[in-house]
């Protein structure tokens with residue numbers, strides 16, 4: 001029996017629990033800021049979990065720990081997470097944006113490229129779509145993959161993990177920026193002006209990636225625009241939910257990071273500069 005911990009019972013953490021829960025080879029604890037019951041819905045139907053969250057700190061040690069808090073909250077958890085590790089624990093950081101693996105002084109720490117879509121509103125999580133985590137093709141992760149293959153969670157071990165990470169960074173650069181700044185859901189791409197703006201923003205992000213030595217294929221922008229077409233028109237993004245709830249966003253880990261690289265390579269990225277400034281302005285002096 002494997003022991004897994006999910007830290008953060010928000011959208012991704014709760015959905016991860018739901019995807020793993022039917023595998024009886026895994027014993028799962030899920031940690032939130034307070035003790036409460038998980039409440040998840042999919043297609044307007046409630047999913048009965050009967051699962052109660054736990055709170056940190058914990059003295060239990062786990063074989064796998066999934067970190068599902070926002071990138072902005074990672075630093076506050078490092079000590080608690082390391083205290084829950086044994087020598088062979090896998091720490092899987094399930095976040096968007098630049099990898100925070102280096103924050104953890106633990107050899108088996110990995111950044112997962114997350115293809116799961118959901119929203120936490122009050123204490124309810126709505127599960128929209130997708131069930132995949134992409135991890136590096138590392139022998140250490142084979143047991144985890146085999147064990148999760150018996151569940152609804154799809155773990156892919158990919159030898160081009162860095163490219164996959166950048167591809168997802170660009171996915172988020174496009175749709176998270178546009179939905180957050182328009183305060184509209186994926187349907188906003190139906191508007192031609194917005195579609196064209198998104199393509200131009202992606203083109204700038206693609207240029208930055210290429211300058212940074214990331215071998216993304218020539219069809220990247222087309223492929224990303226095709227992914228957006230699979231989104232339900234009323235689906236938002238994690239950044240859209242953040243601005244709708246007046247919360248701080250993860251822009252420093254997504255747009256801010258790409259913008260920083262663009263500046264360091266002295267690239268002309270007018271749209272990226274504008275959206276990054278607007279997102280920085282959104283949270284200026286906001287708590």
Ligand SMILES: NC(=O)C1=CN([C@@H]2O[C@H](COP(=O)(O)OP(=O)(O)OC[C@H]3O[C@@H](n4cnc5c(N)ncnc54)[C@H](OP(=O)(O)O)[C@@H]3O)[C@@H](O)[C@H]2O)C=CC1
Pocket residue numbers: 007008009010011012013031032033056068069070071073076077094095096097114115116117118119120237238250
């Ligand atoms: N939502 C989505 O569709 C997707 C999100 N992602 C990425 O996944 C990551 C998680 O996002 P998401 O699930 O949307 O975020 P949420 O805000 O829905 O969930 C984060 C959860 O972490 C909890 N949390 C924060 N600090 C602690 C702590 N110290 N102890 C326990 N729990 C804590 C928060 O509690 P509280 O609610 O009380 O603040 C919240 O429930 C982000 O990097 C995001 O970009 C990636 C793909 C899709």
Ligand SMILES: CC(C)(CO)C(=O)C(=O)O
Pocket residue numbers: 096114115116117118130171172175176236237238239
């Ligand atoms: C765009 C999406 C839903 C892709 O999984 C995402 O990563 C997010 O909401 O931040």
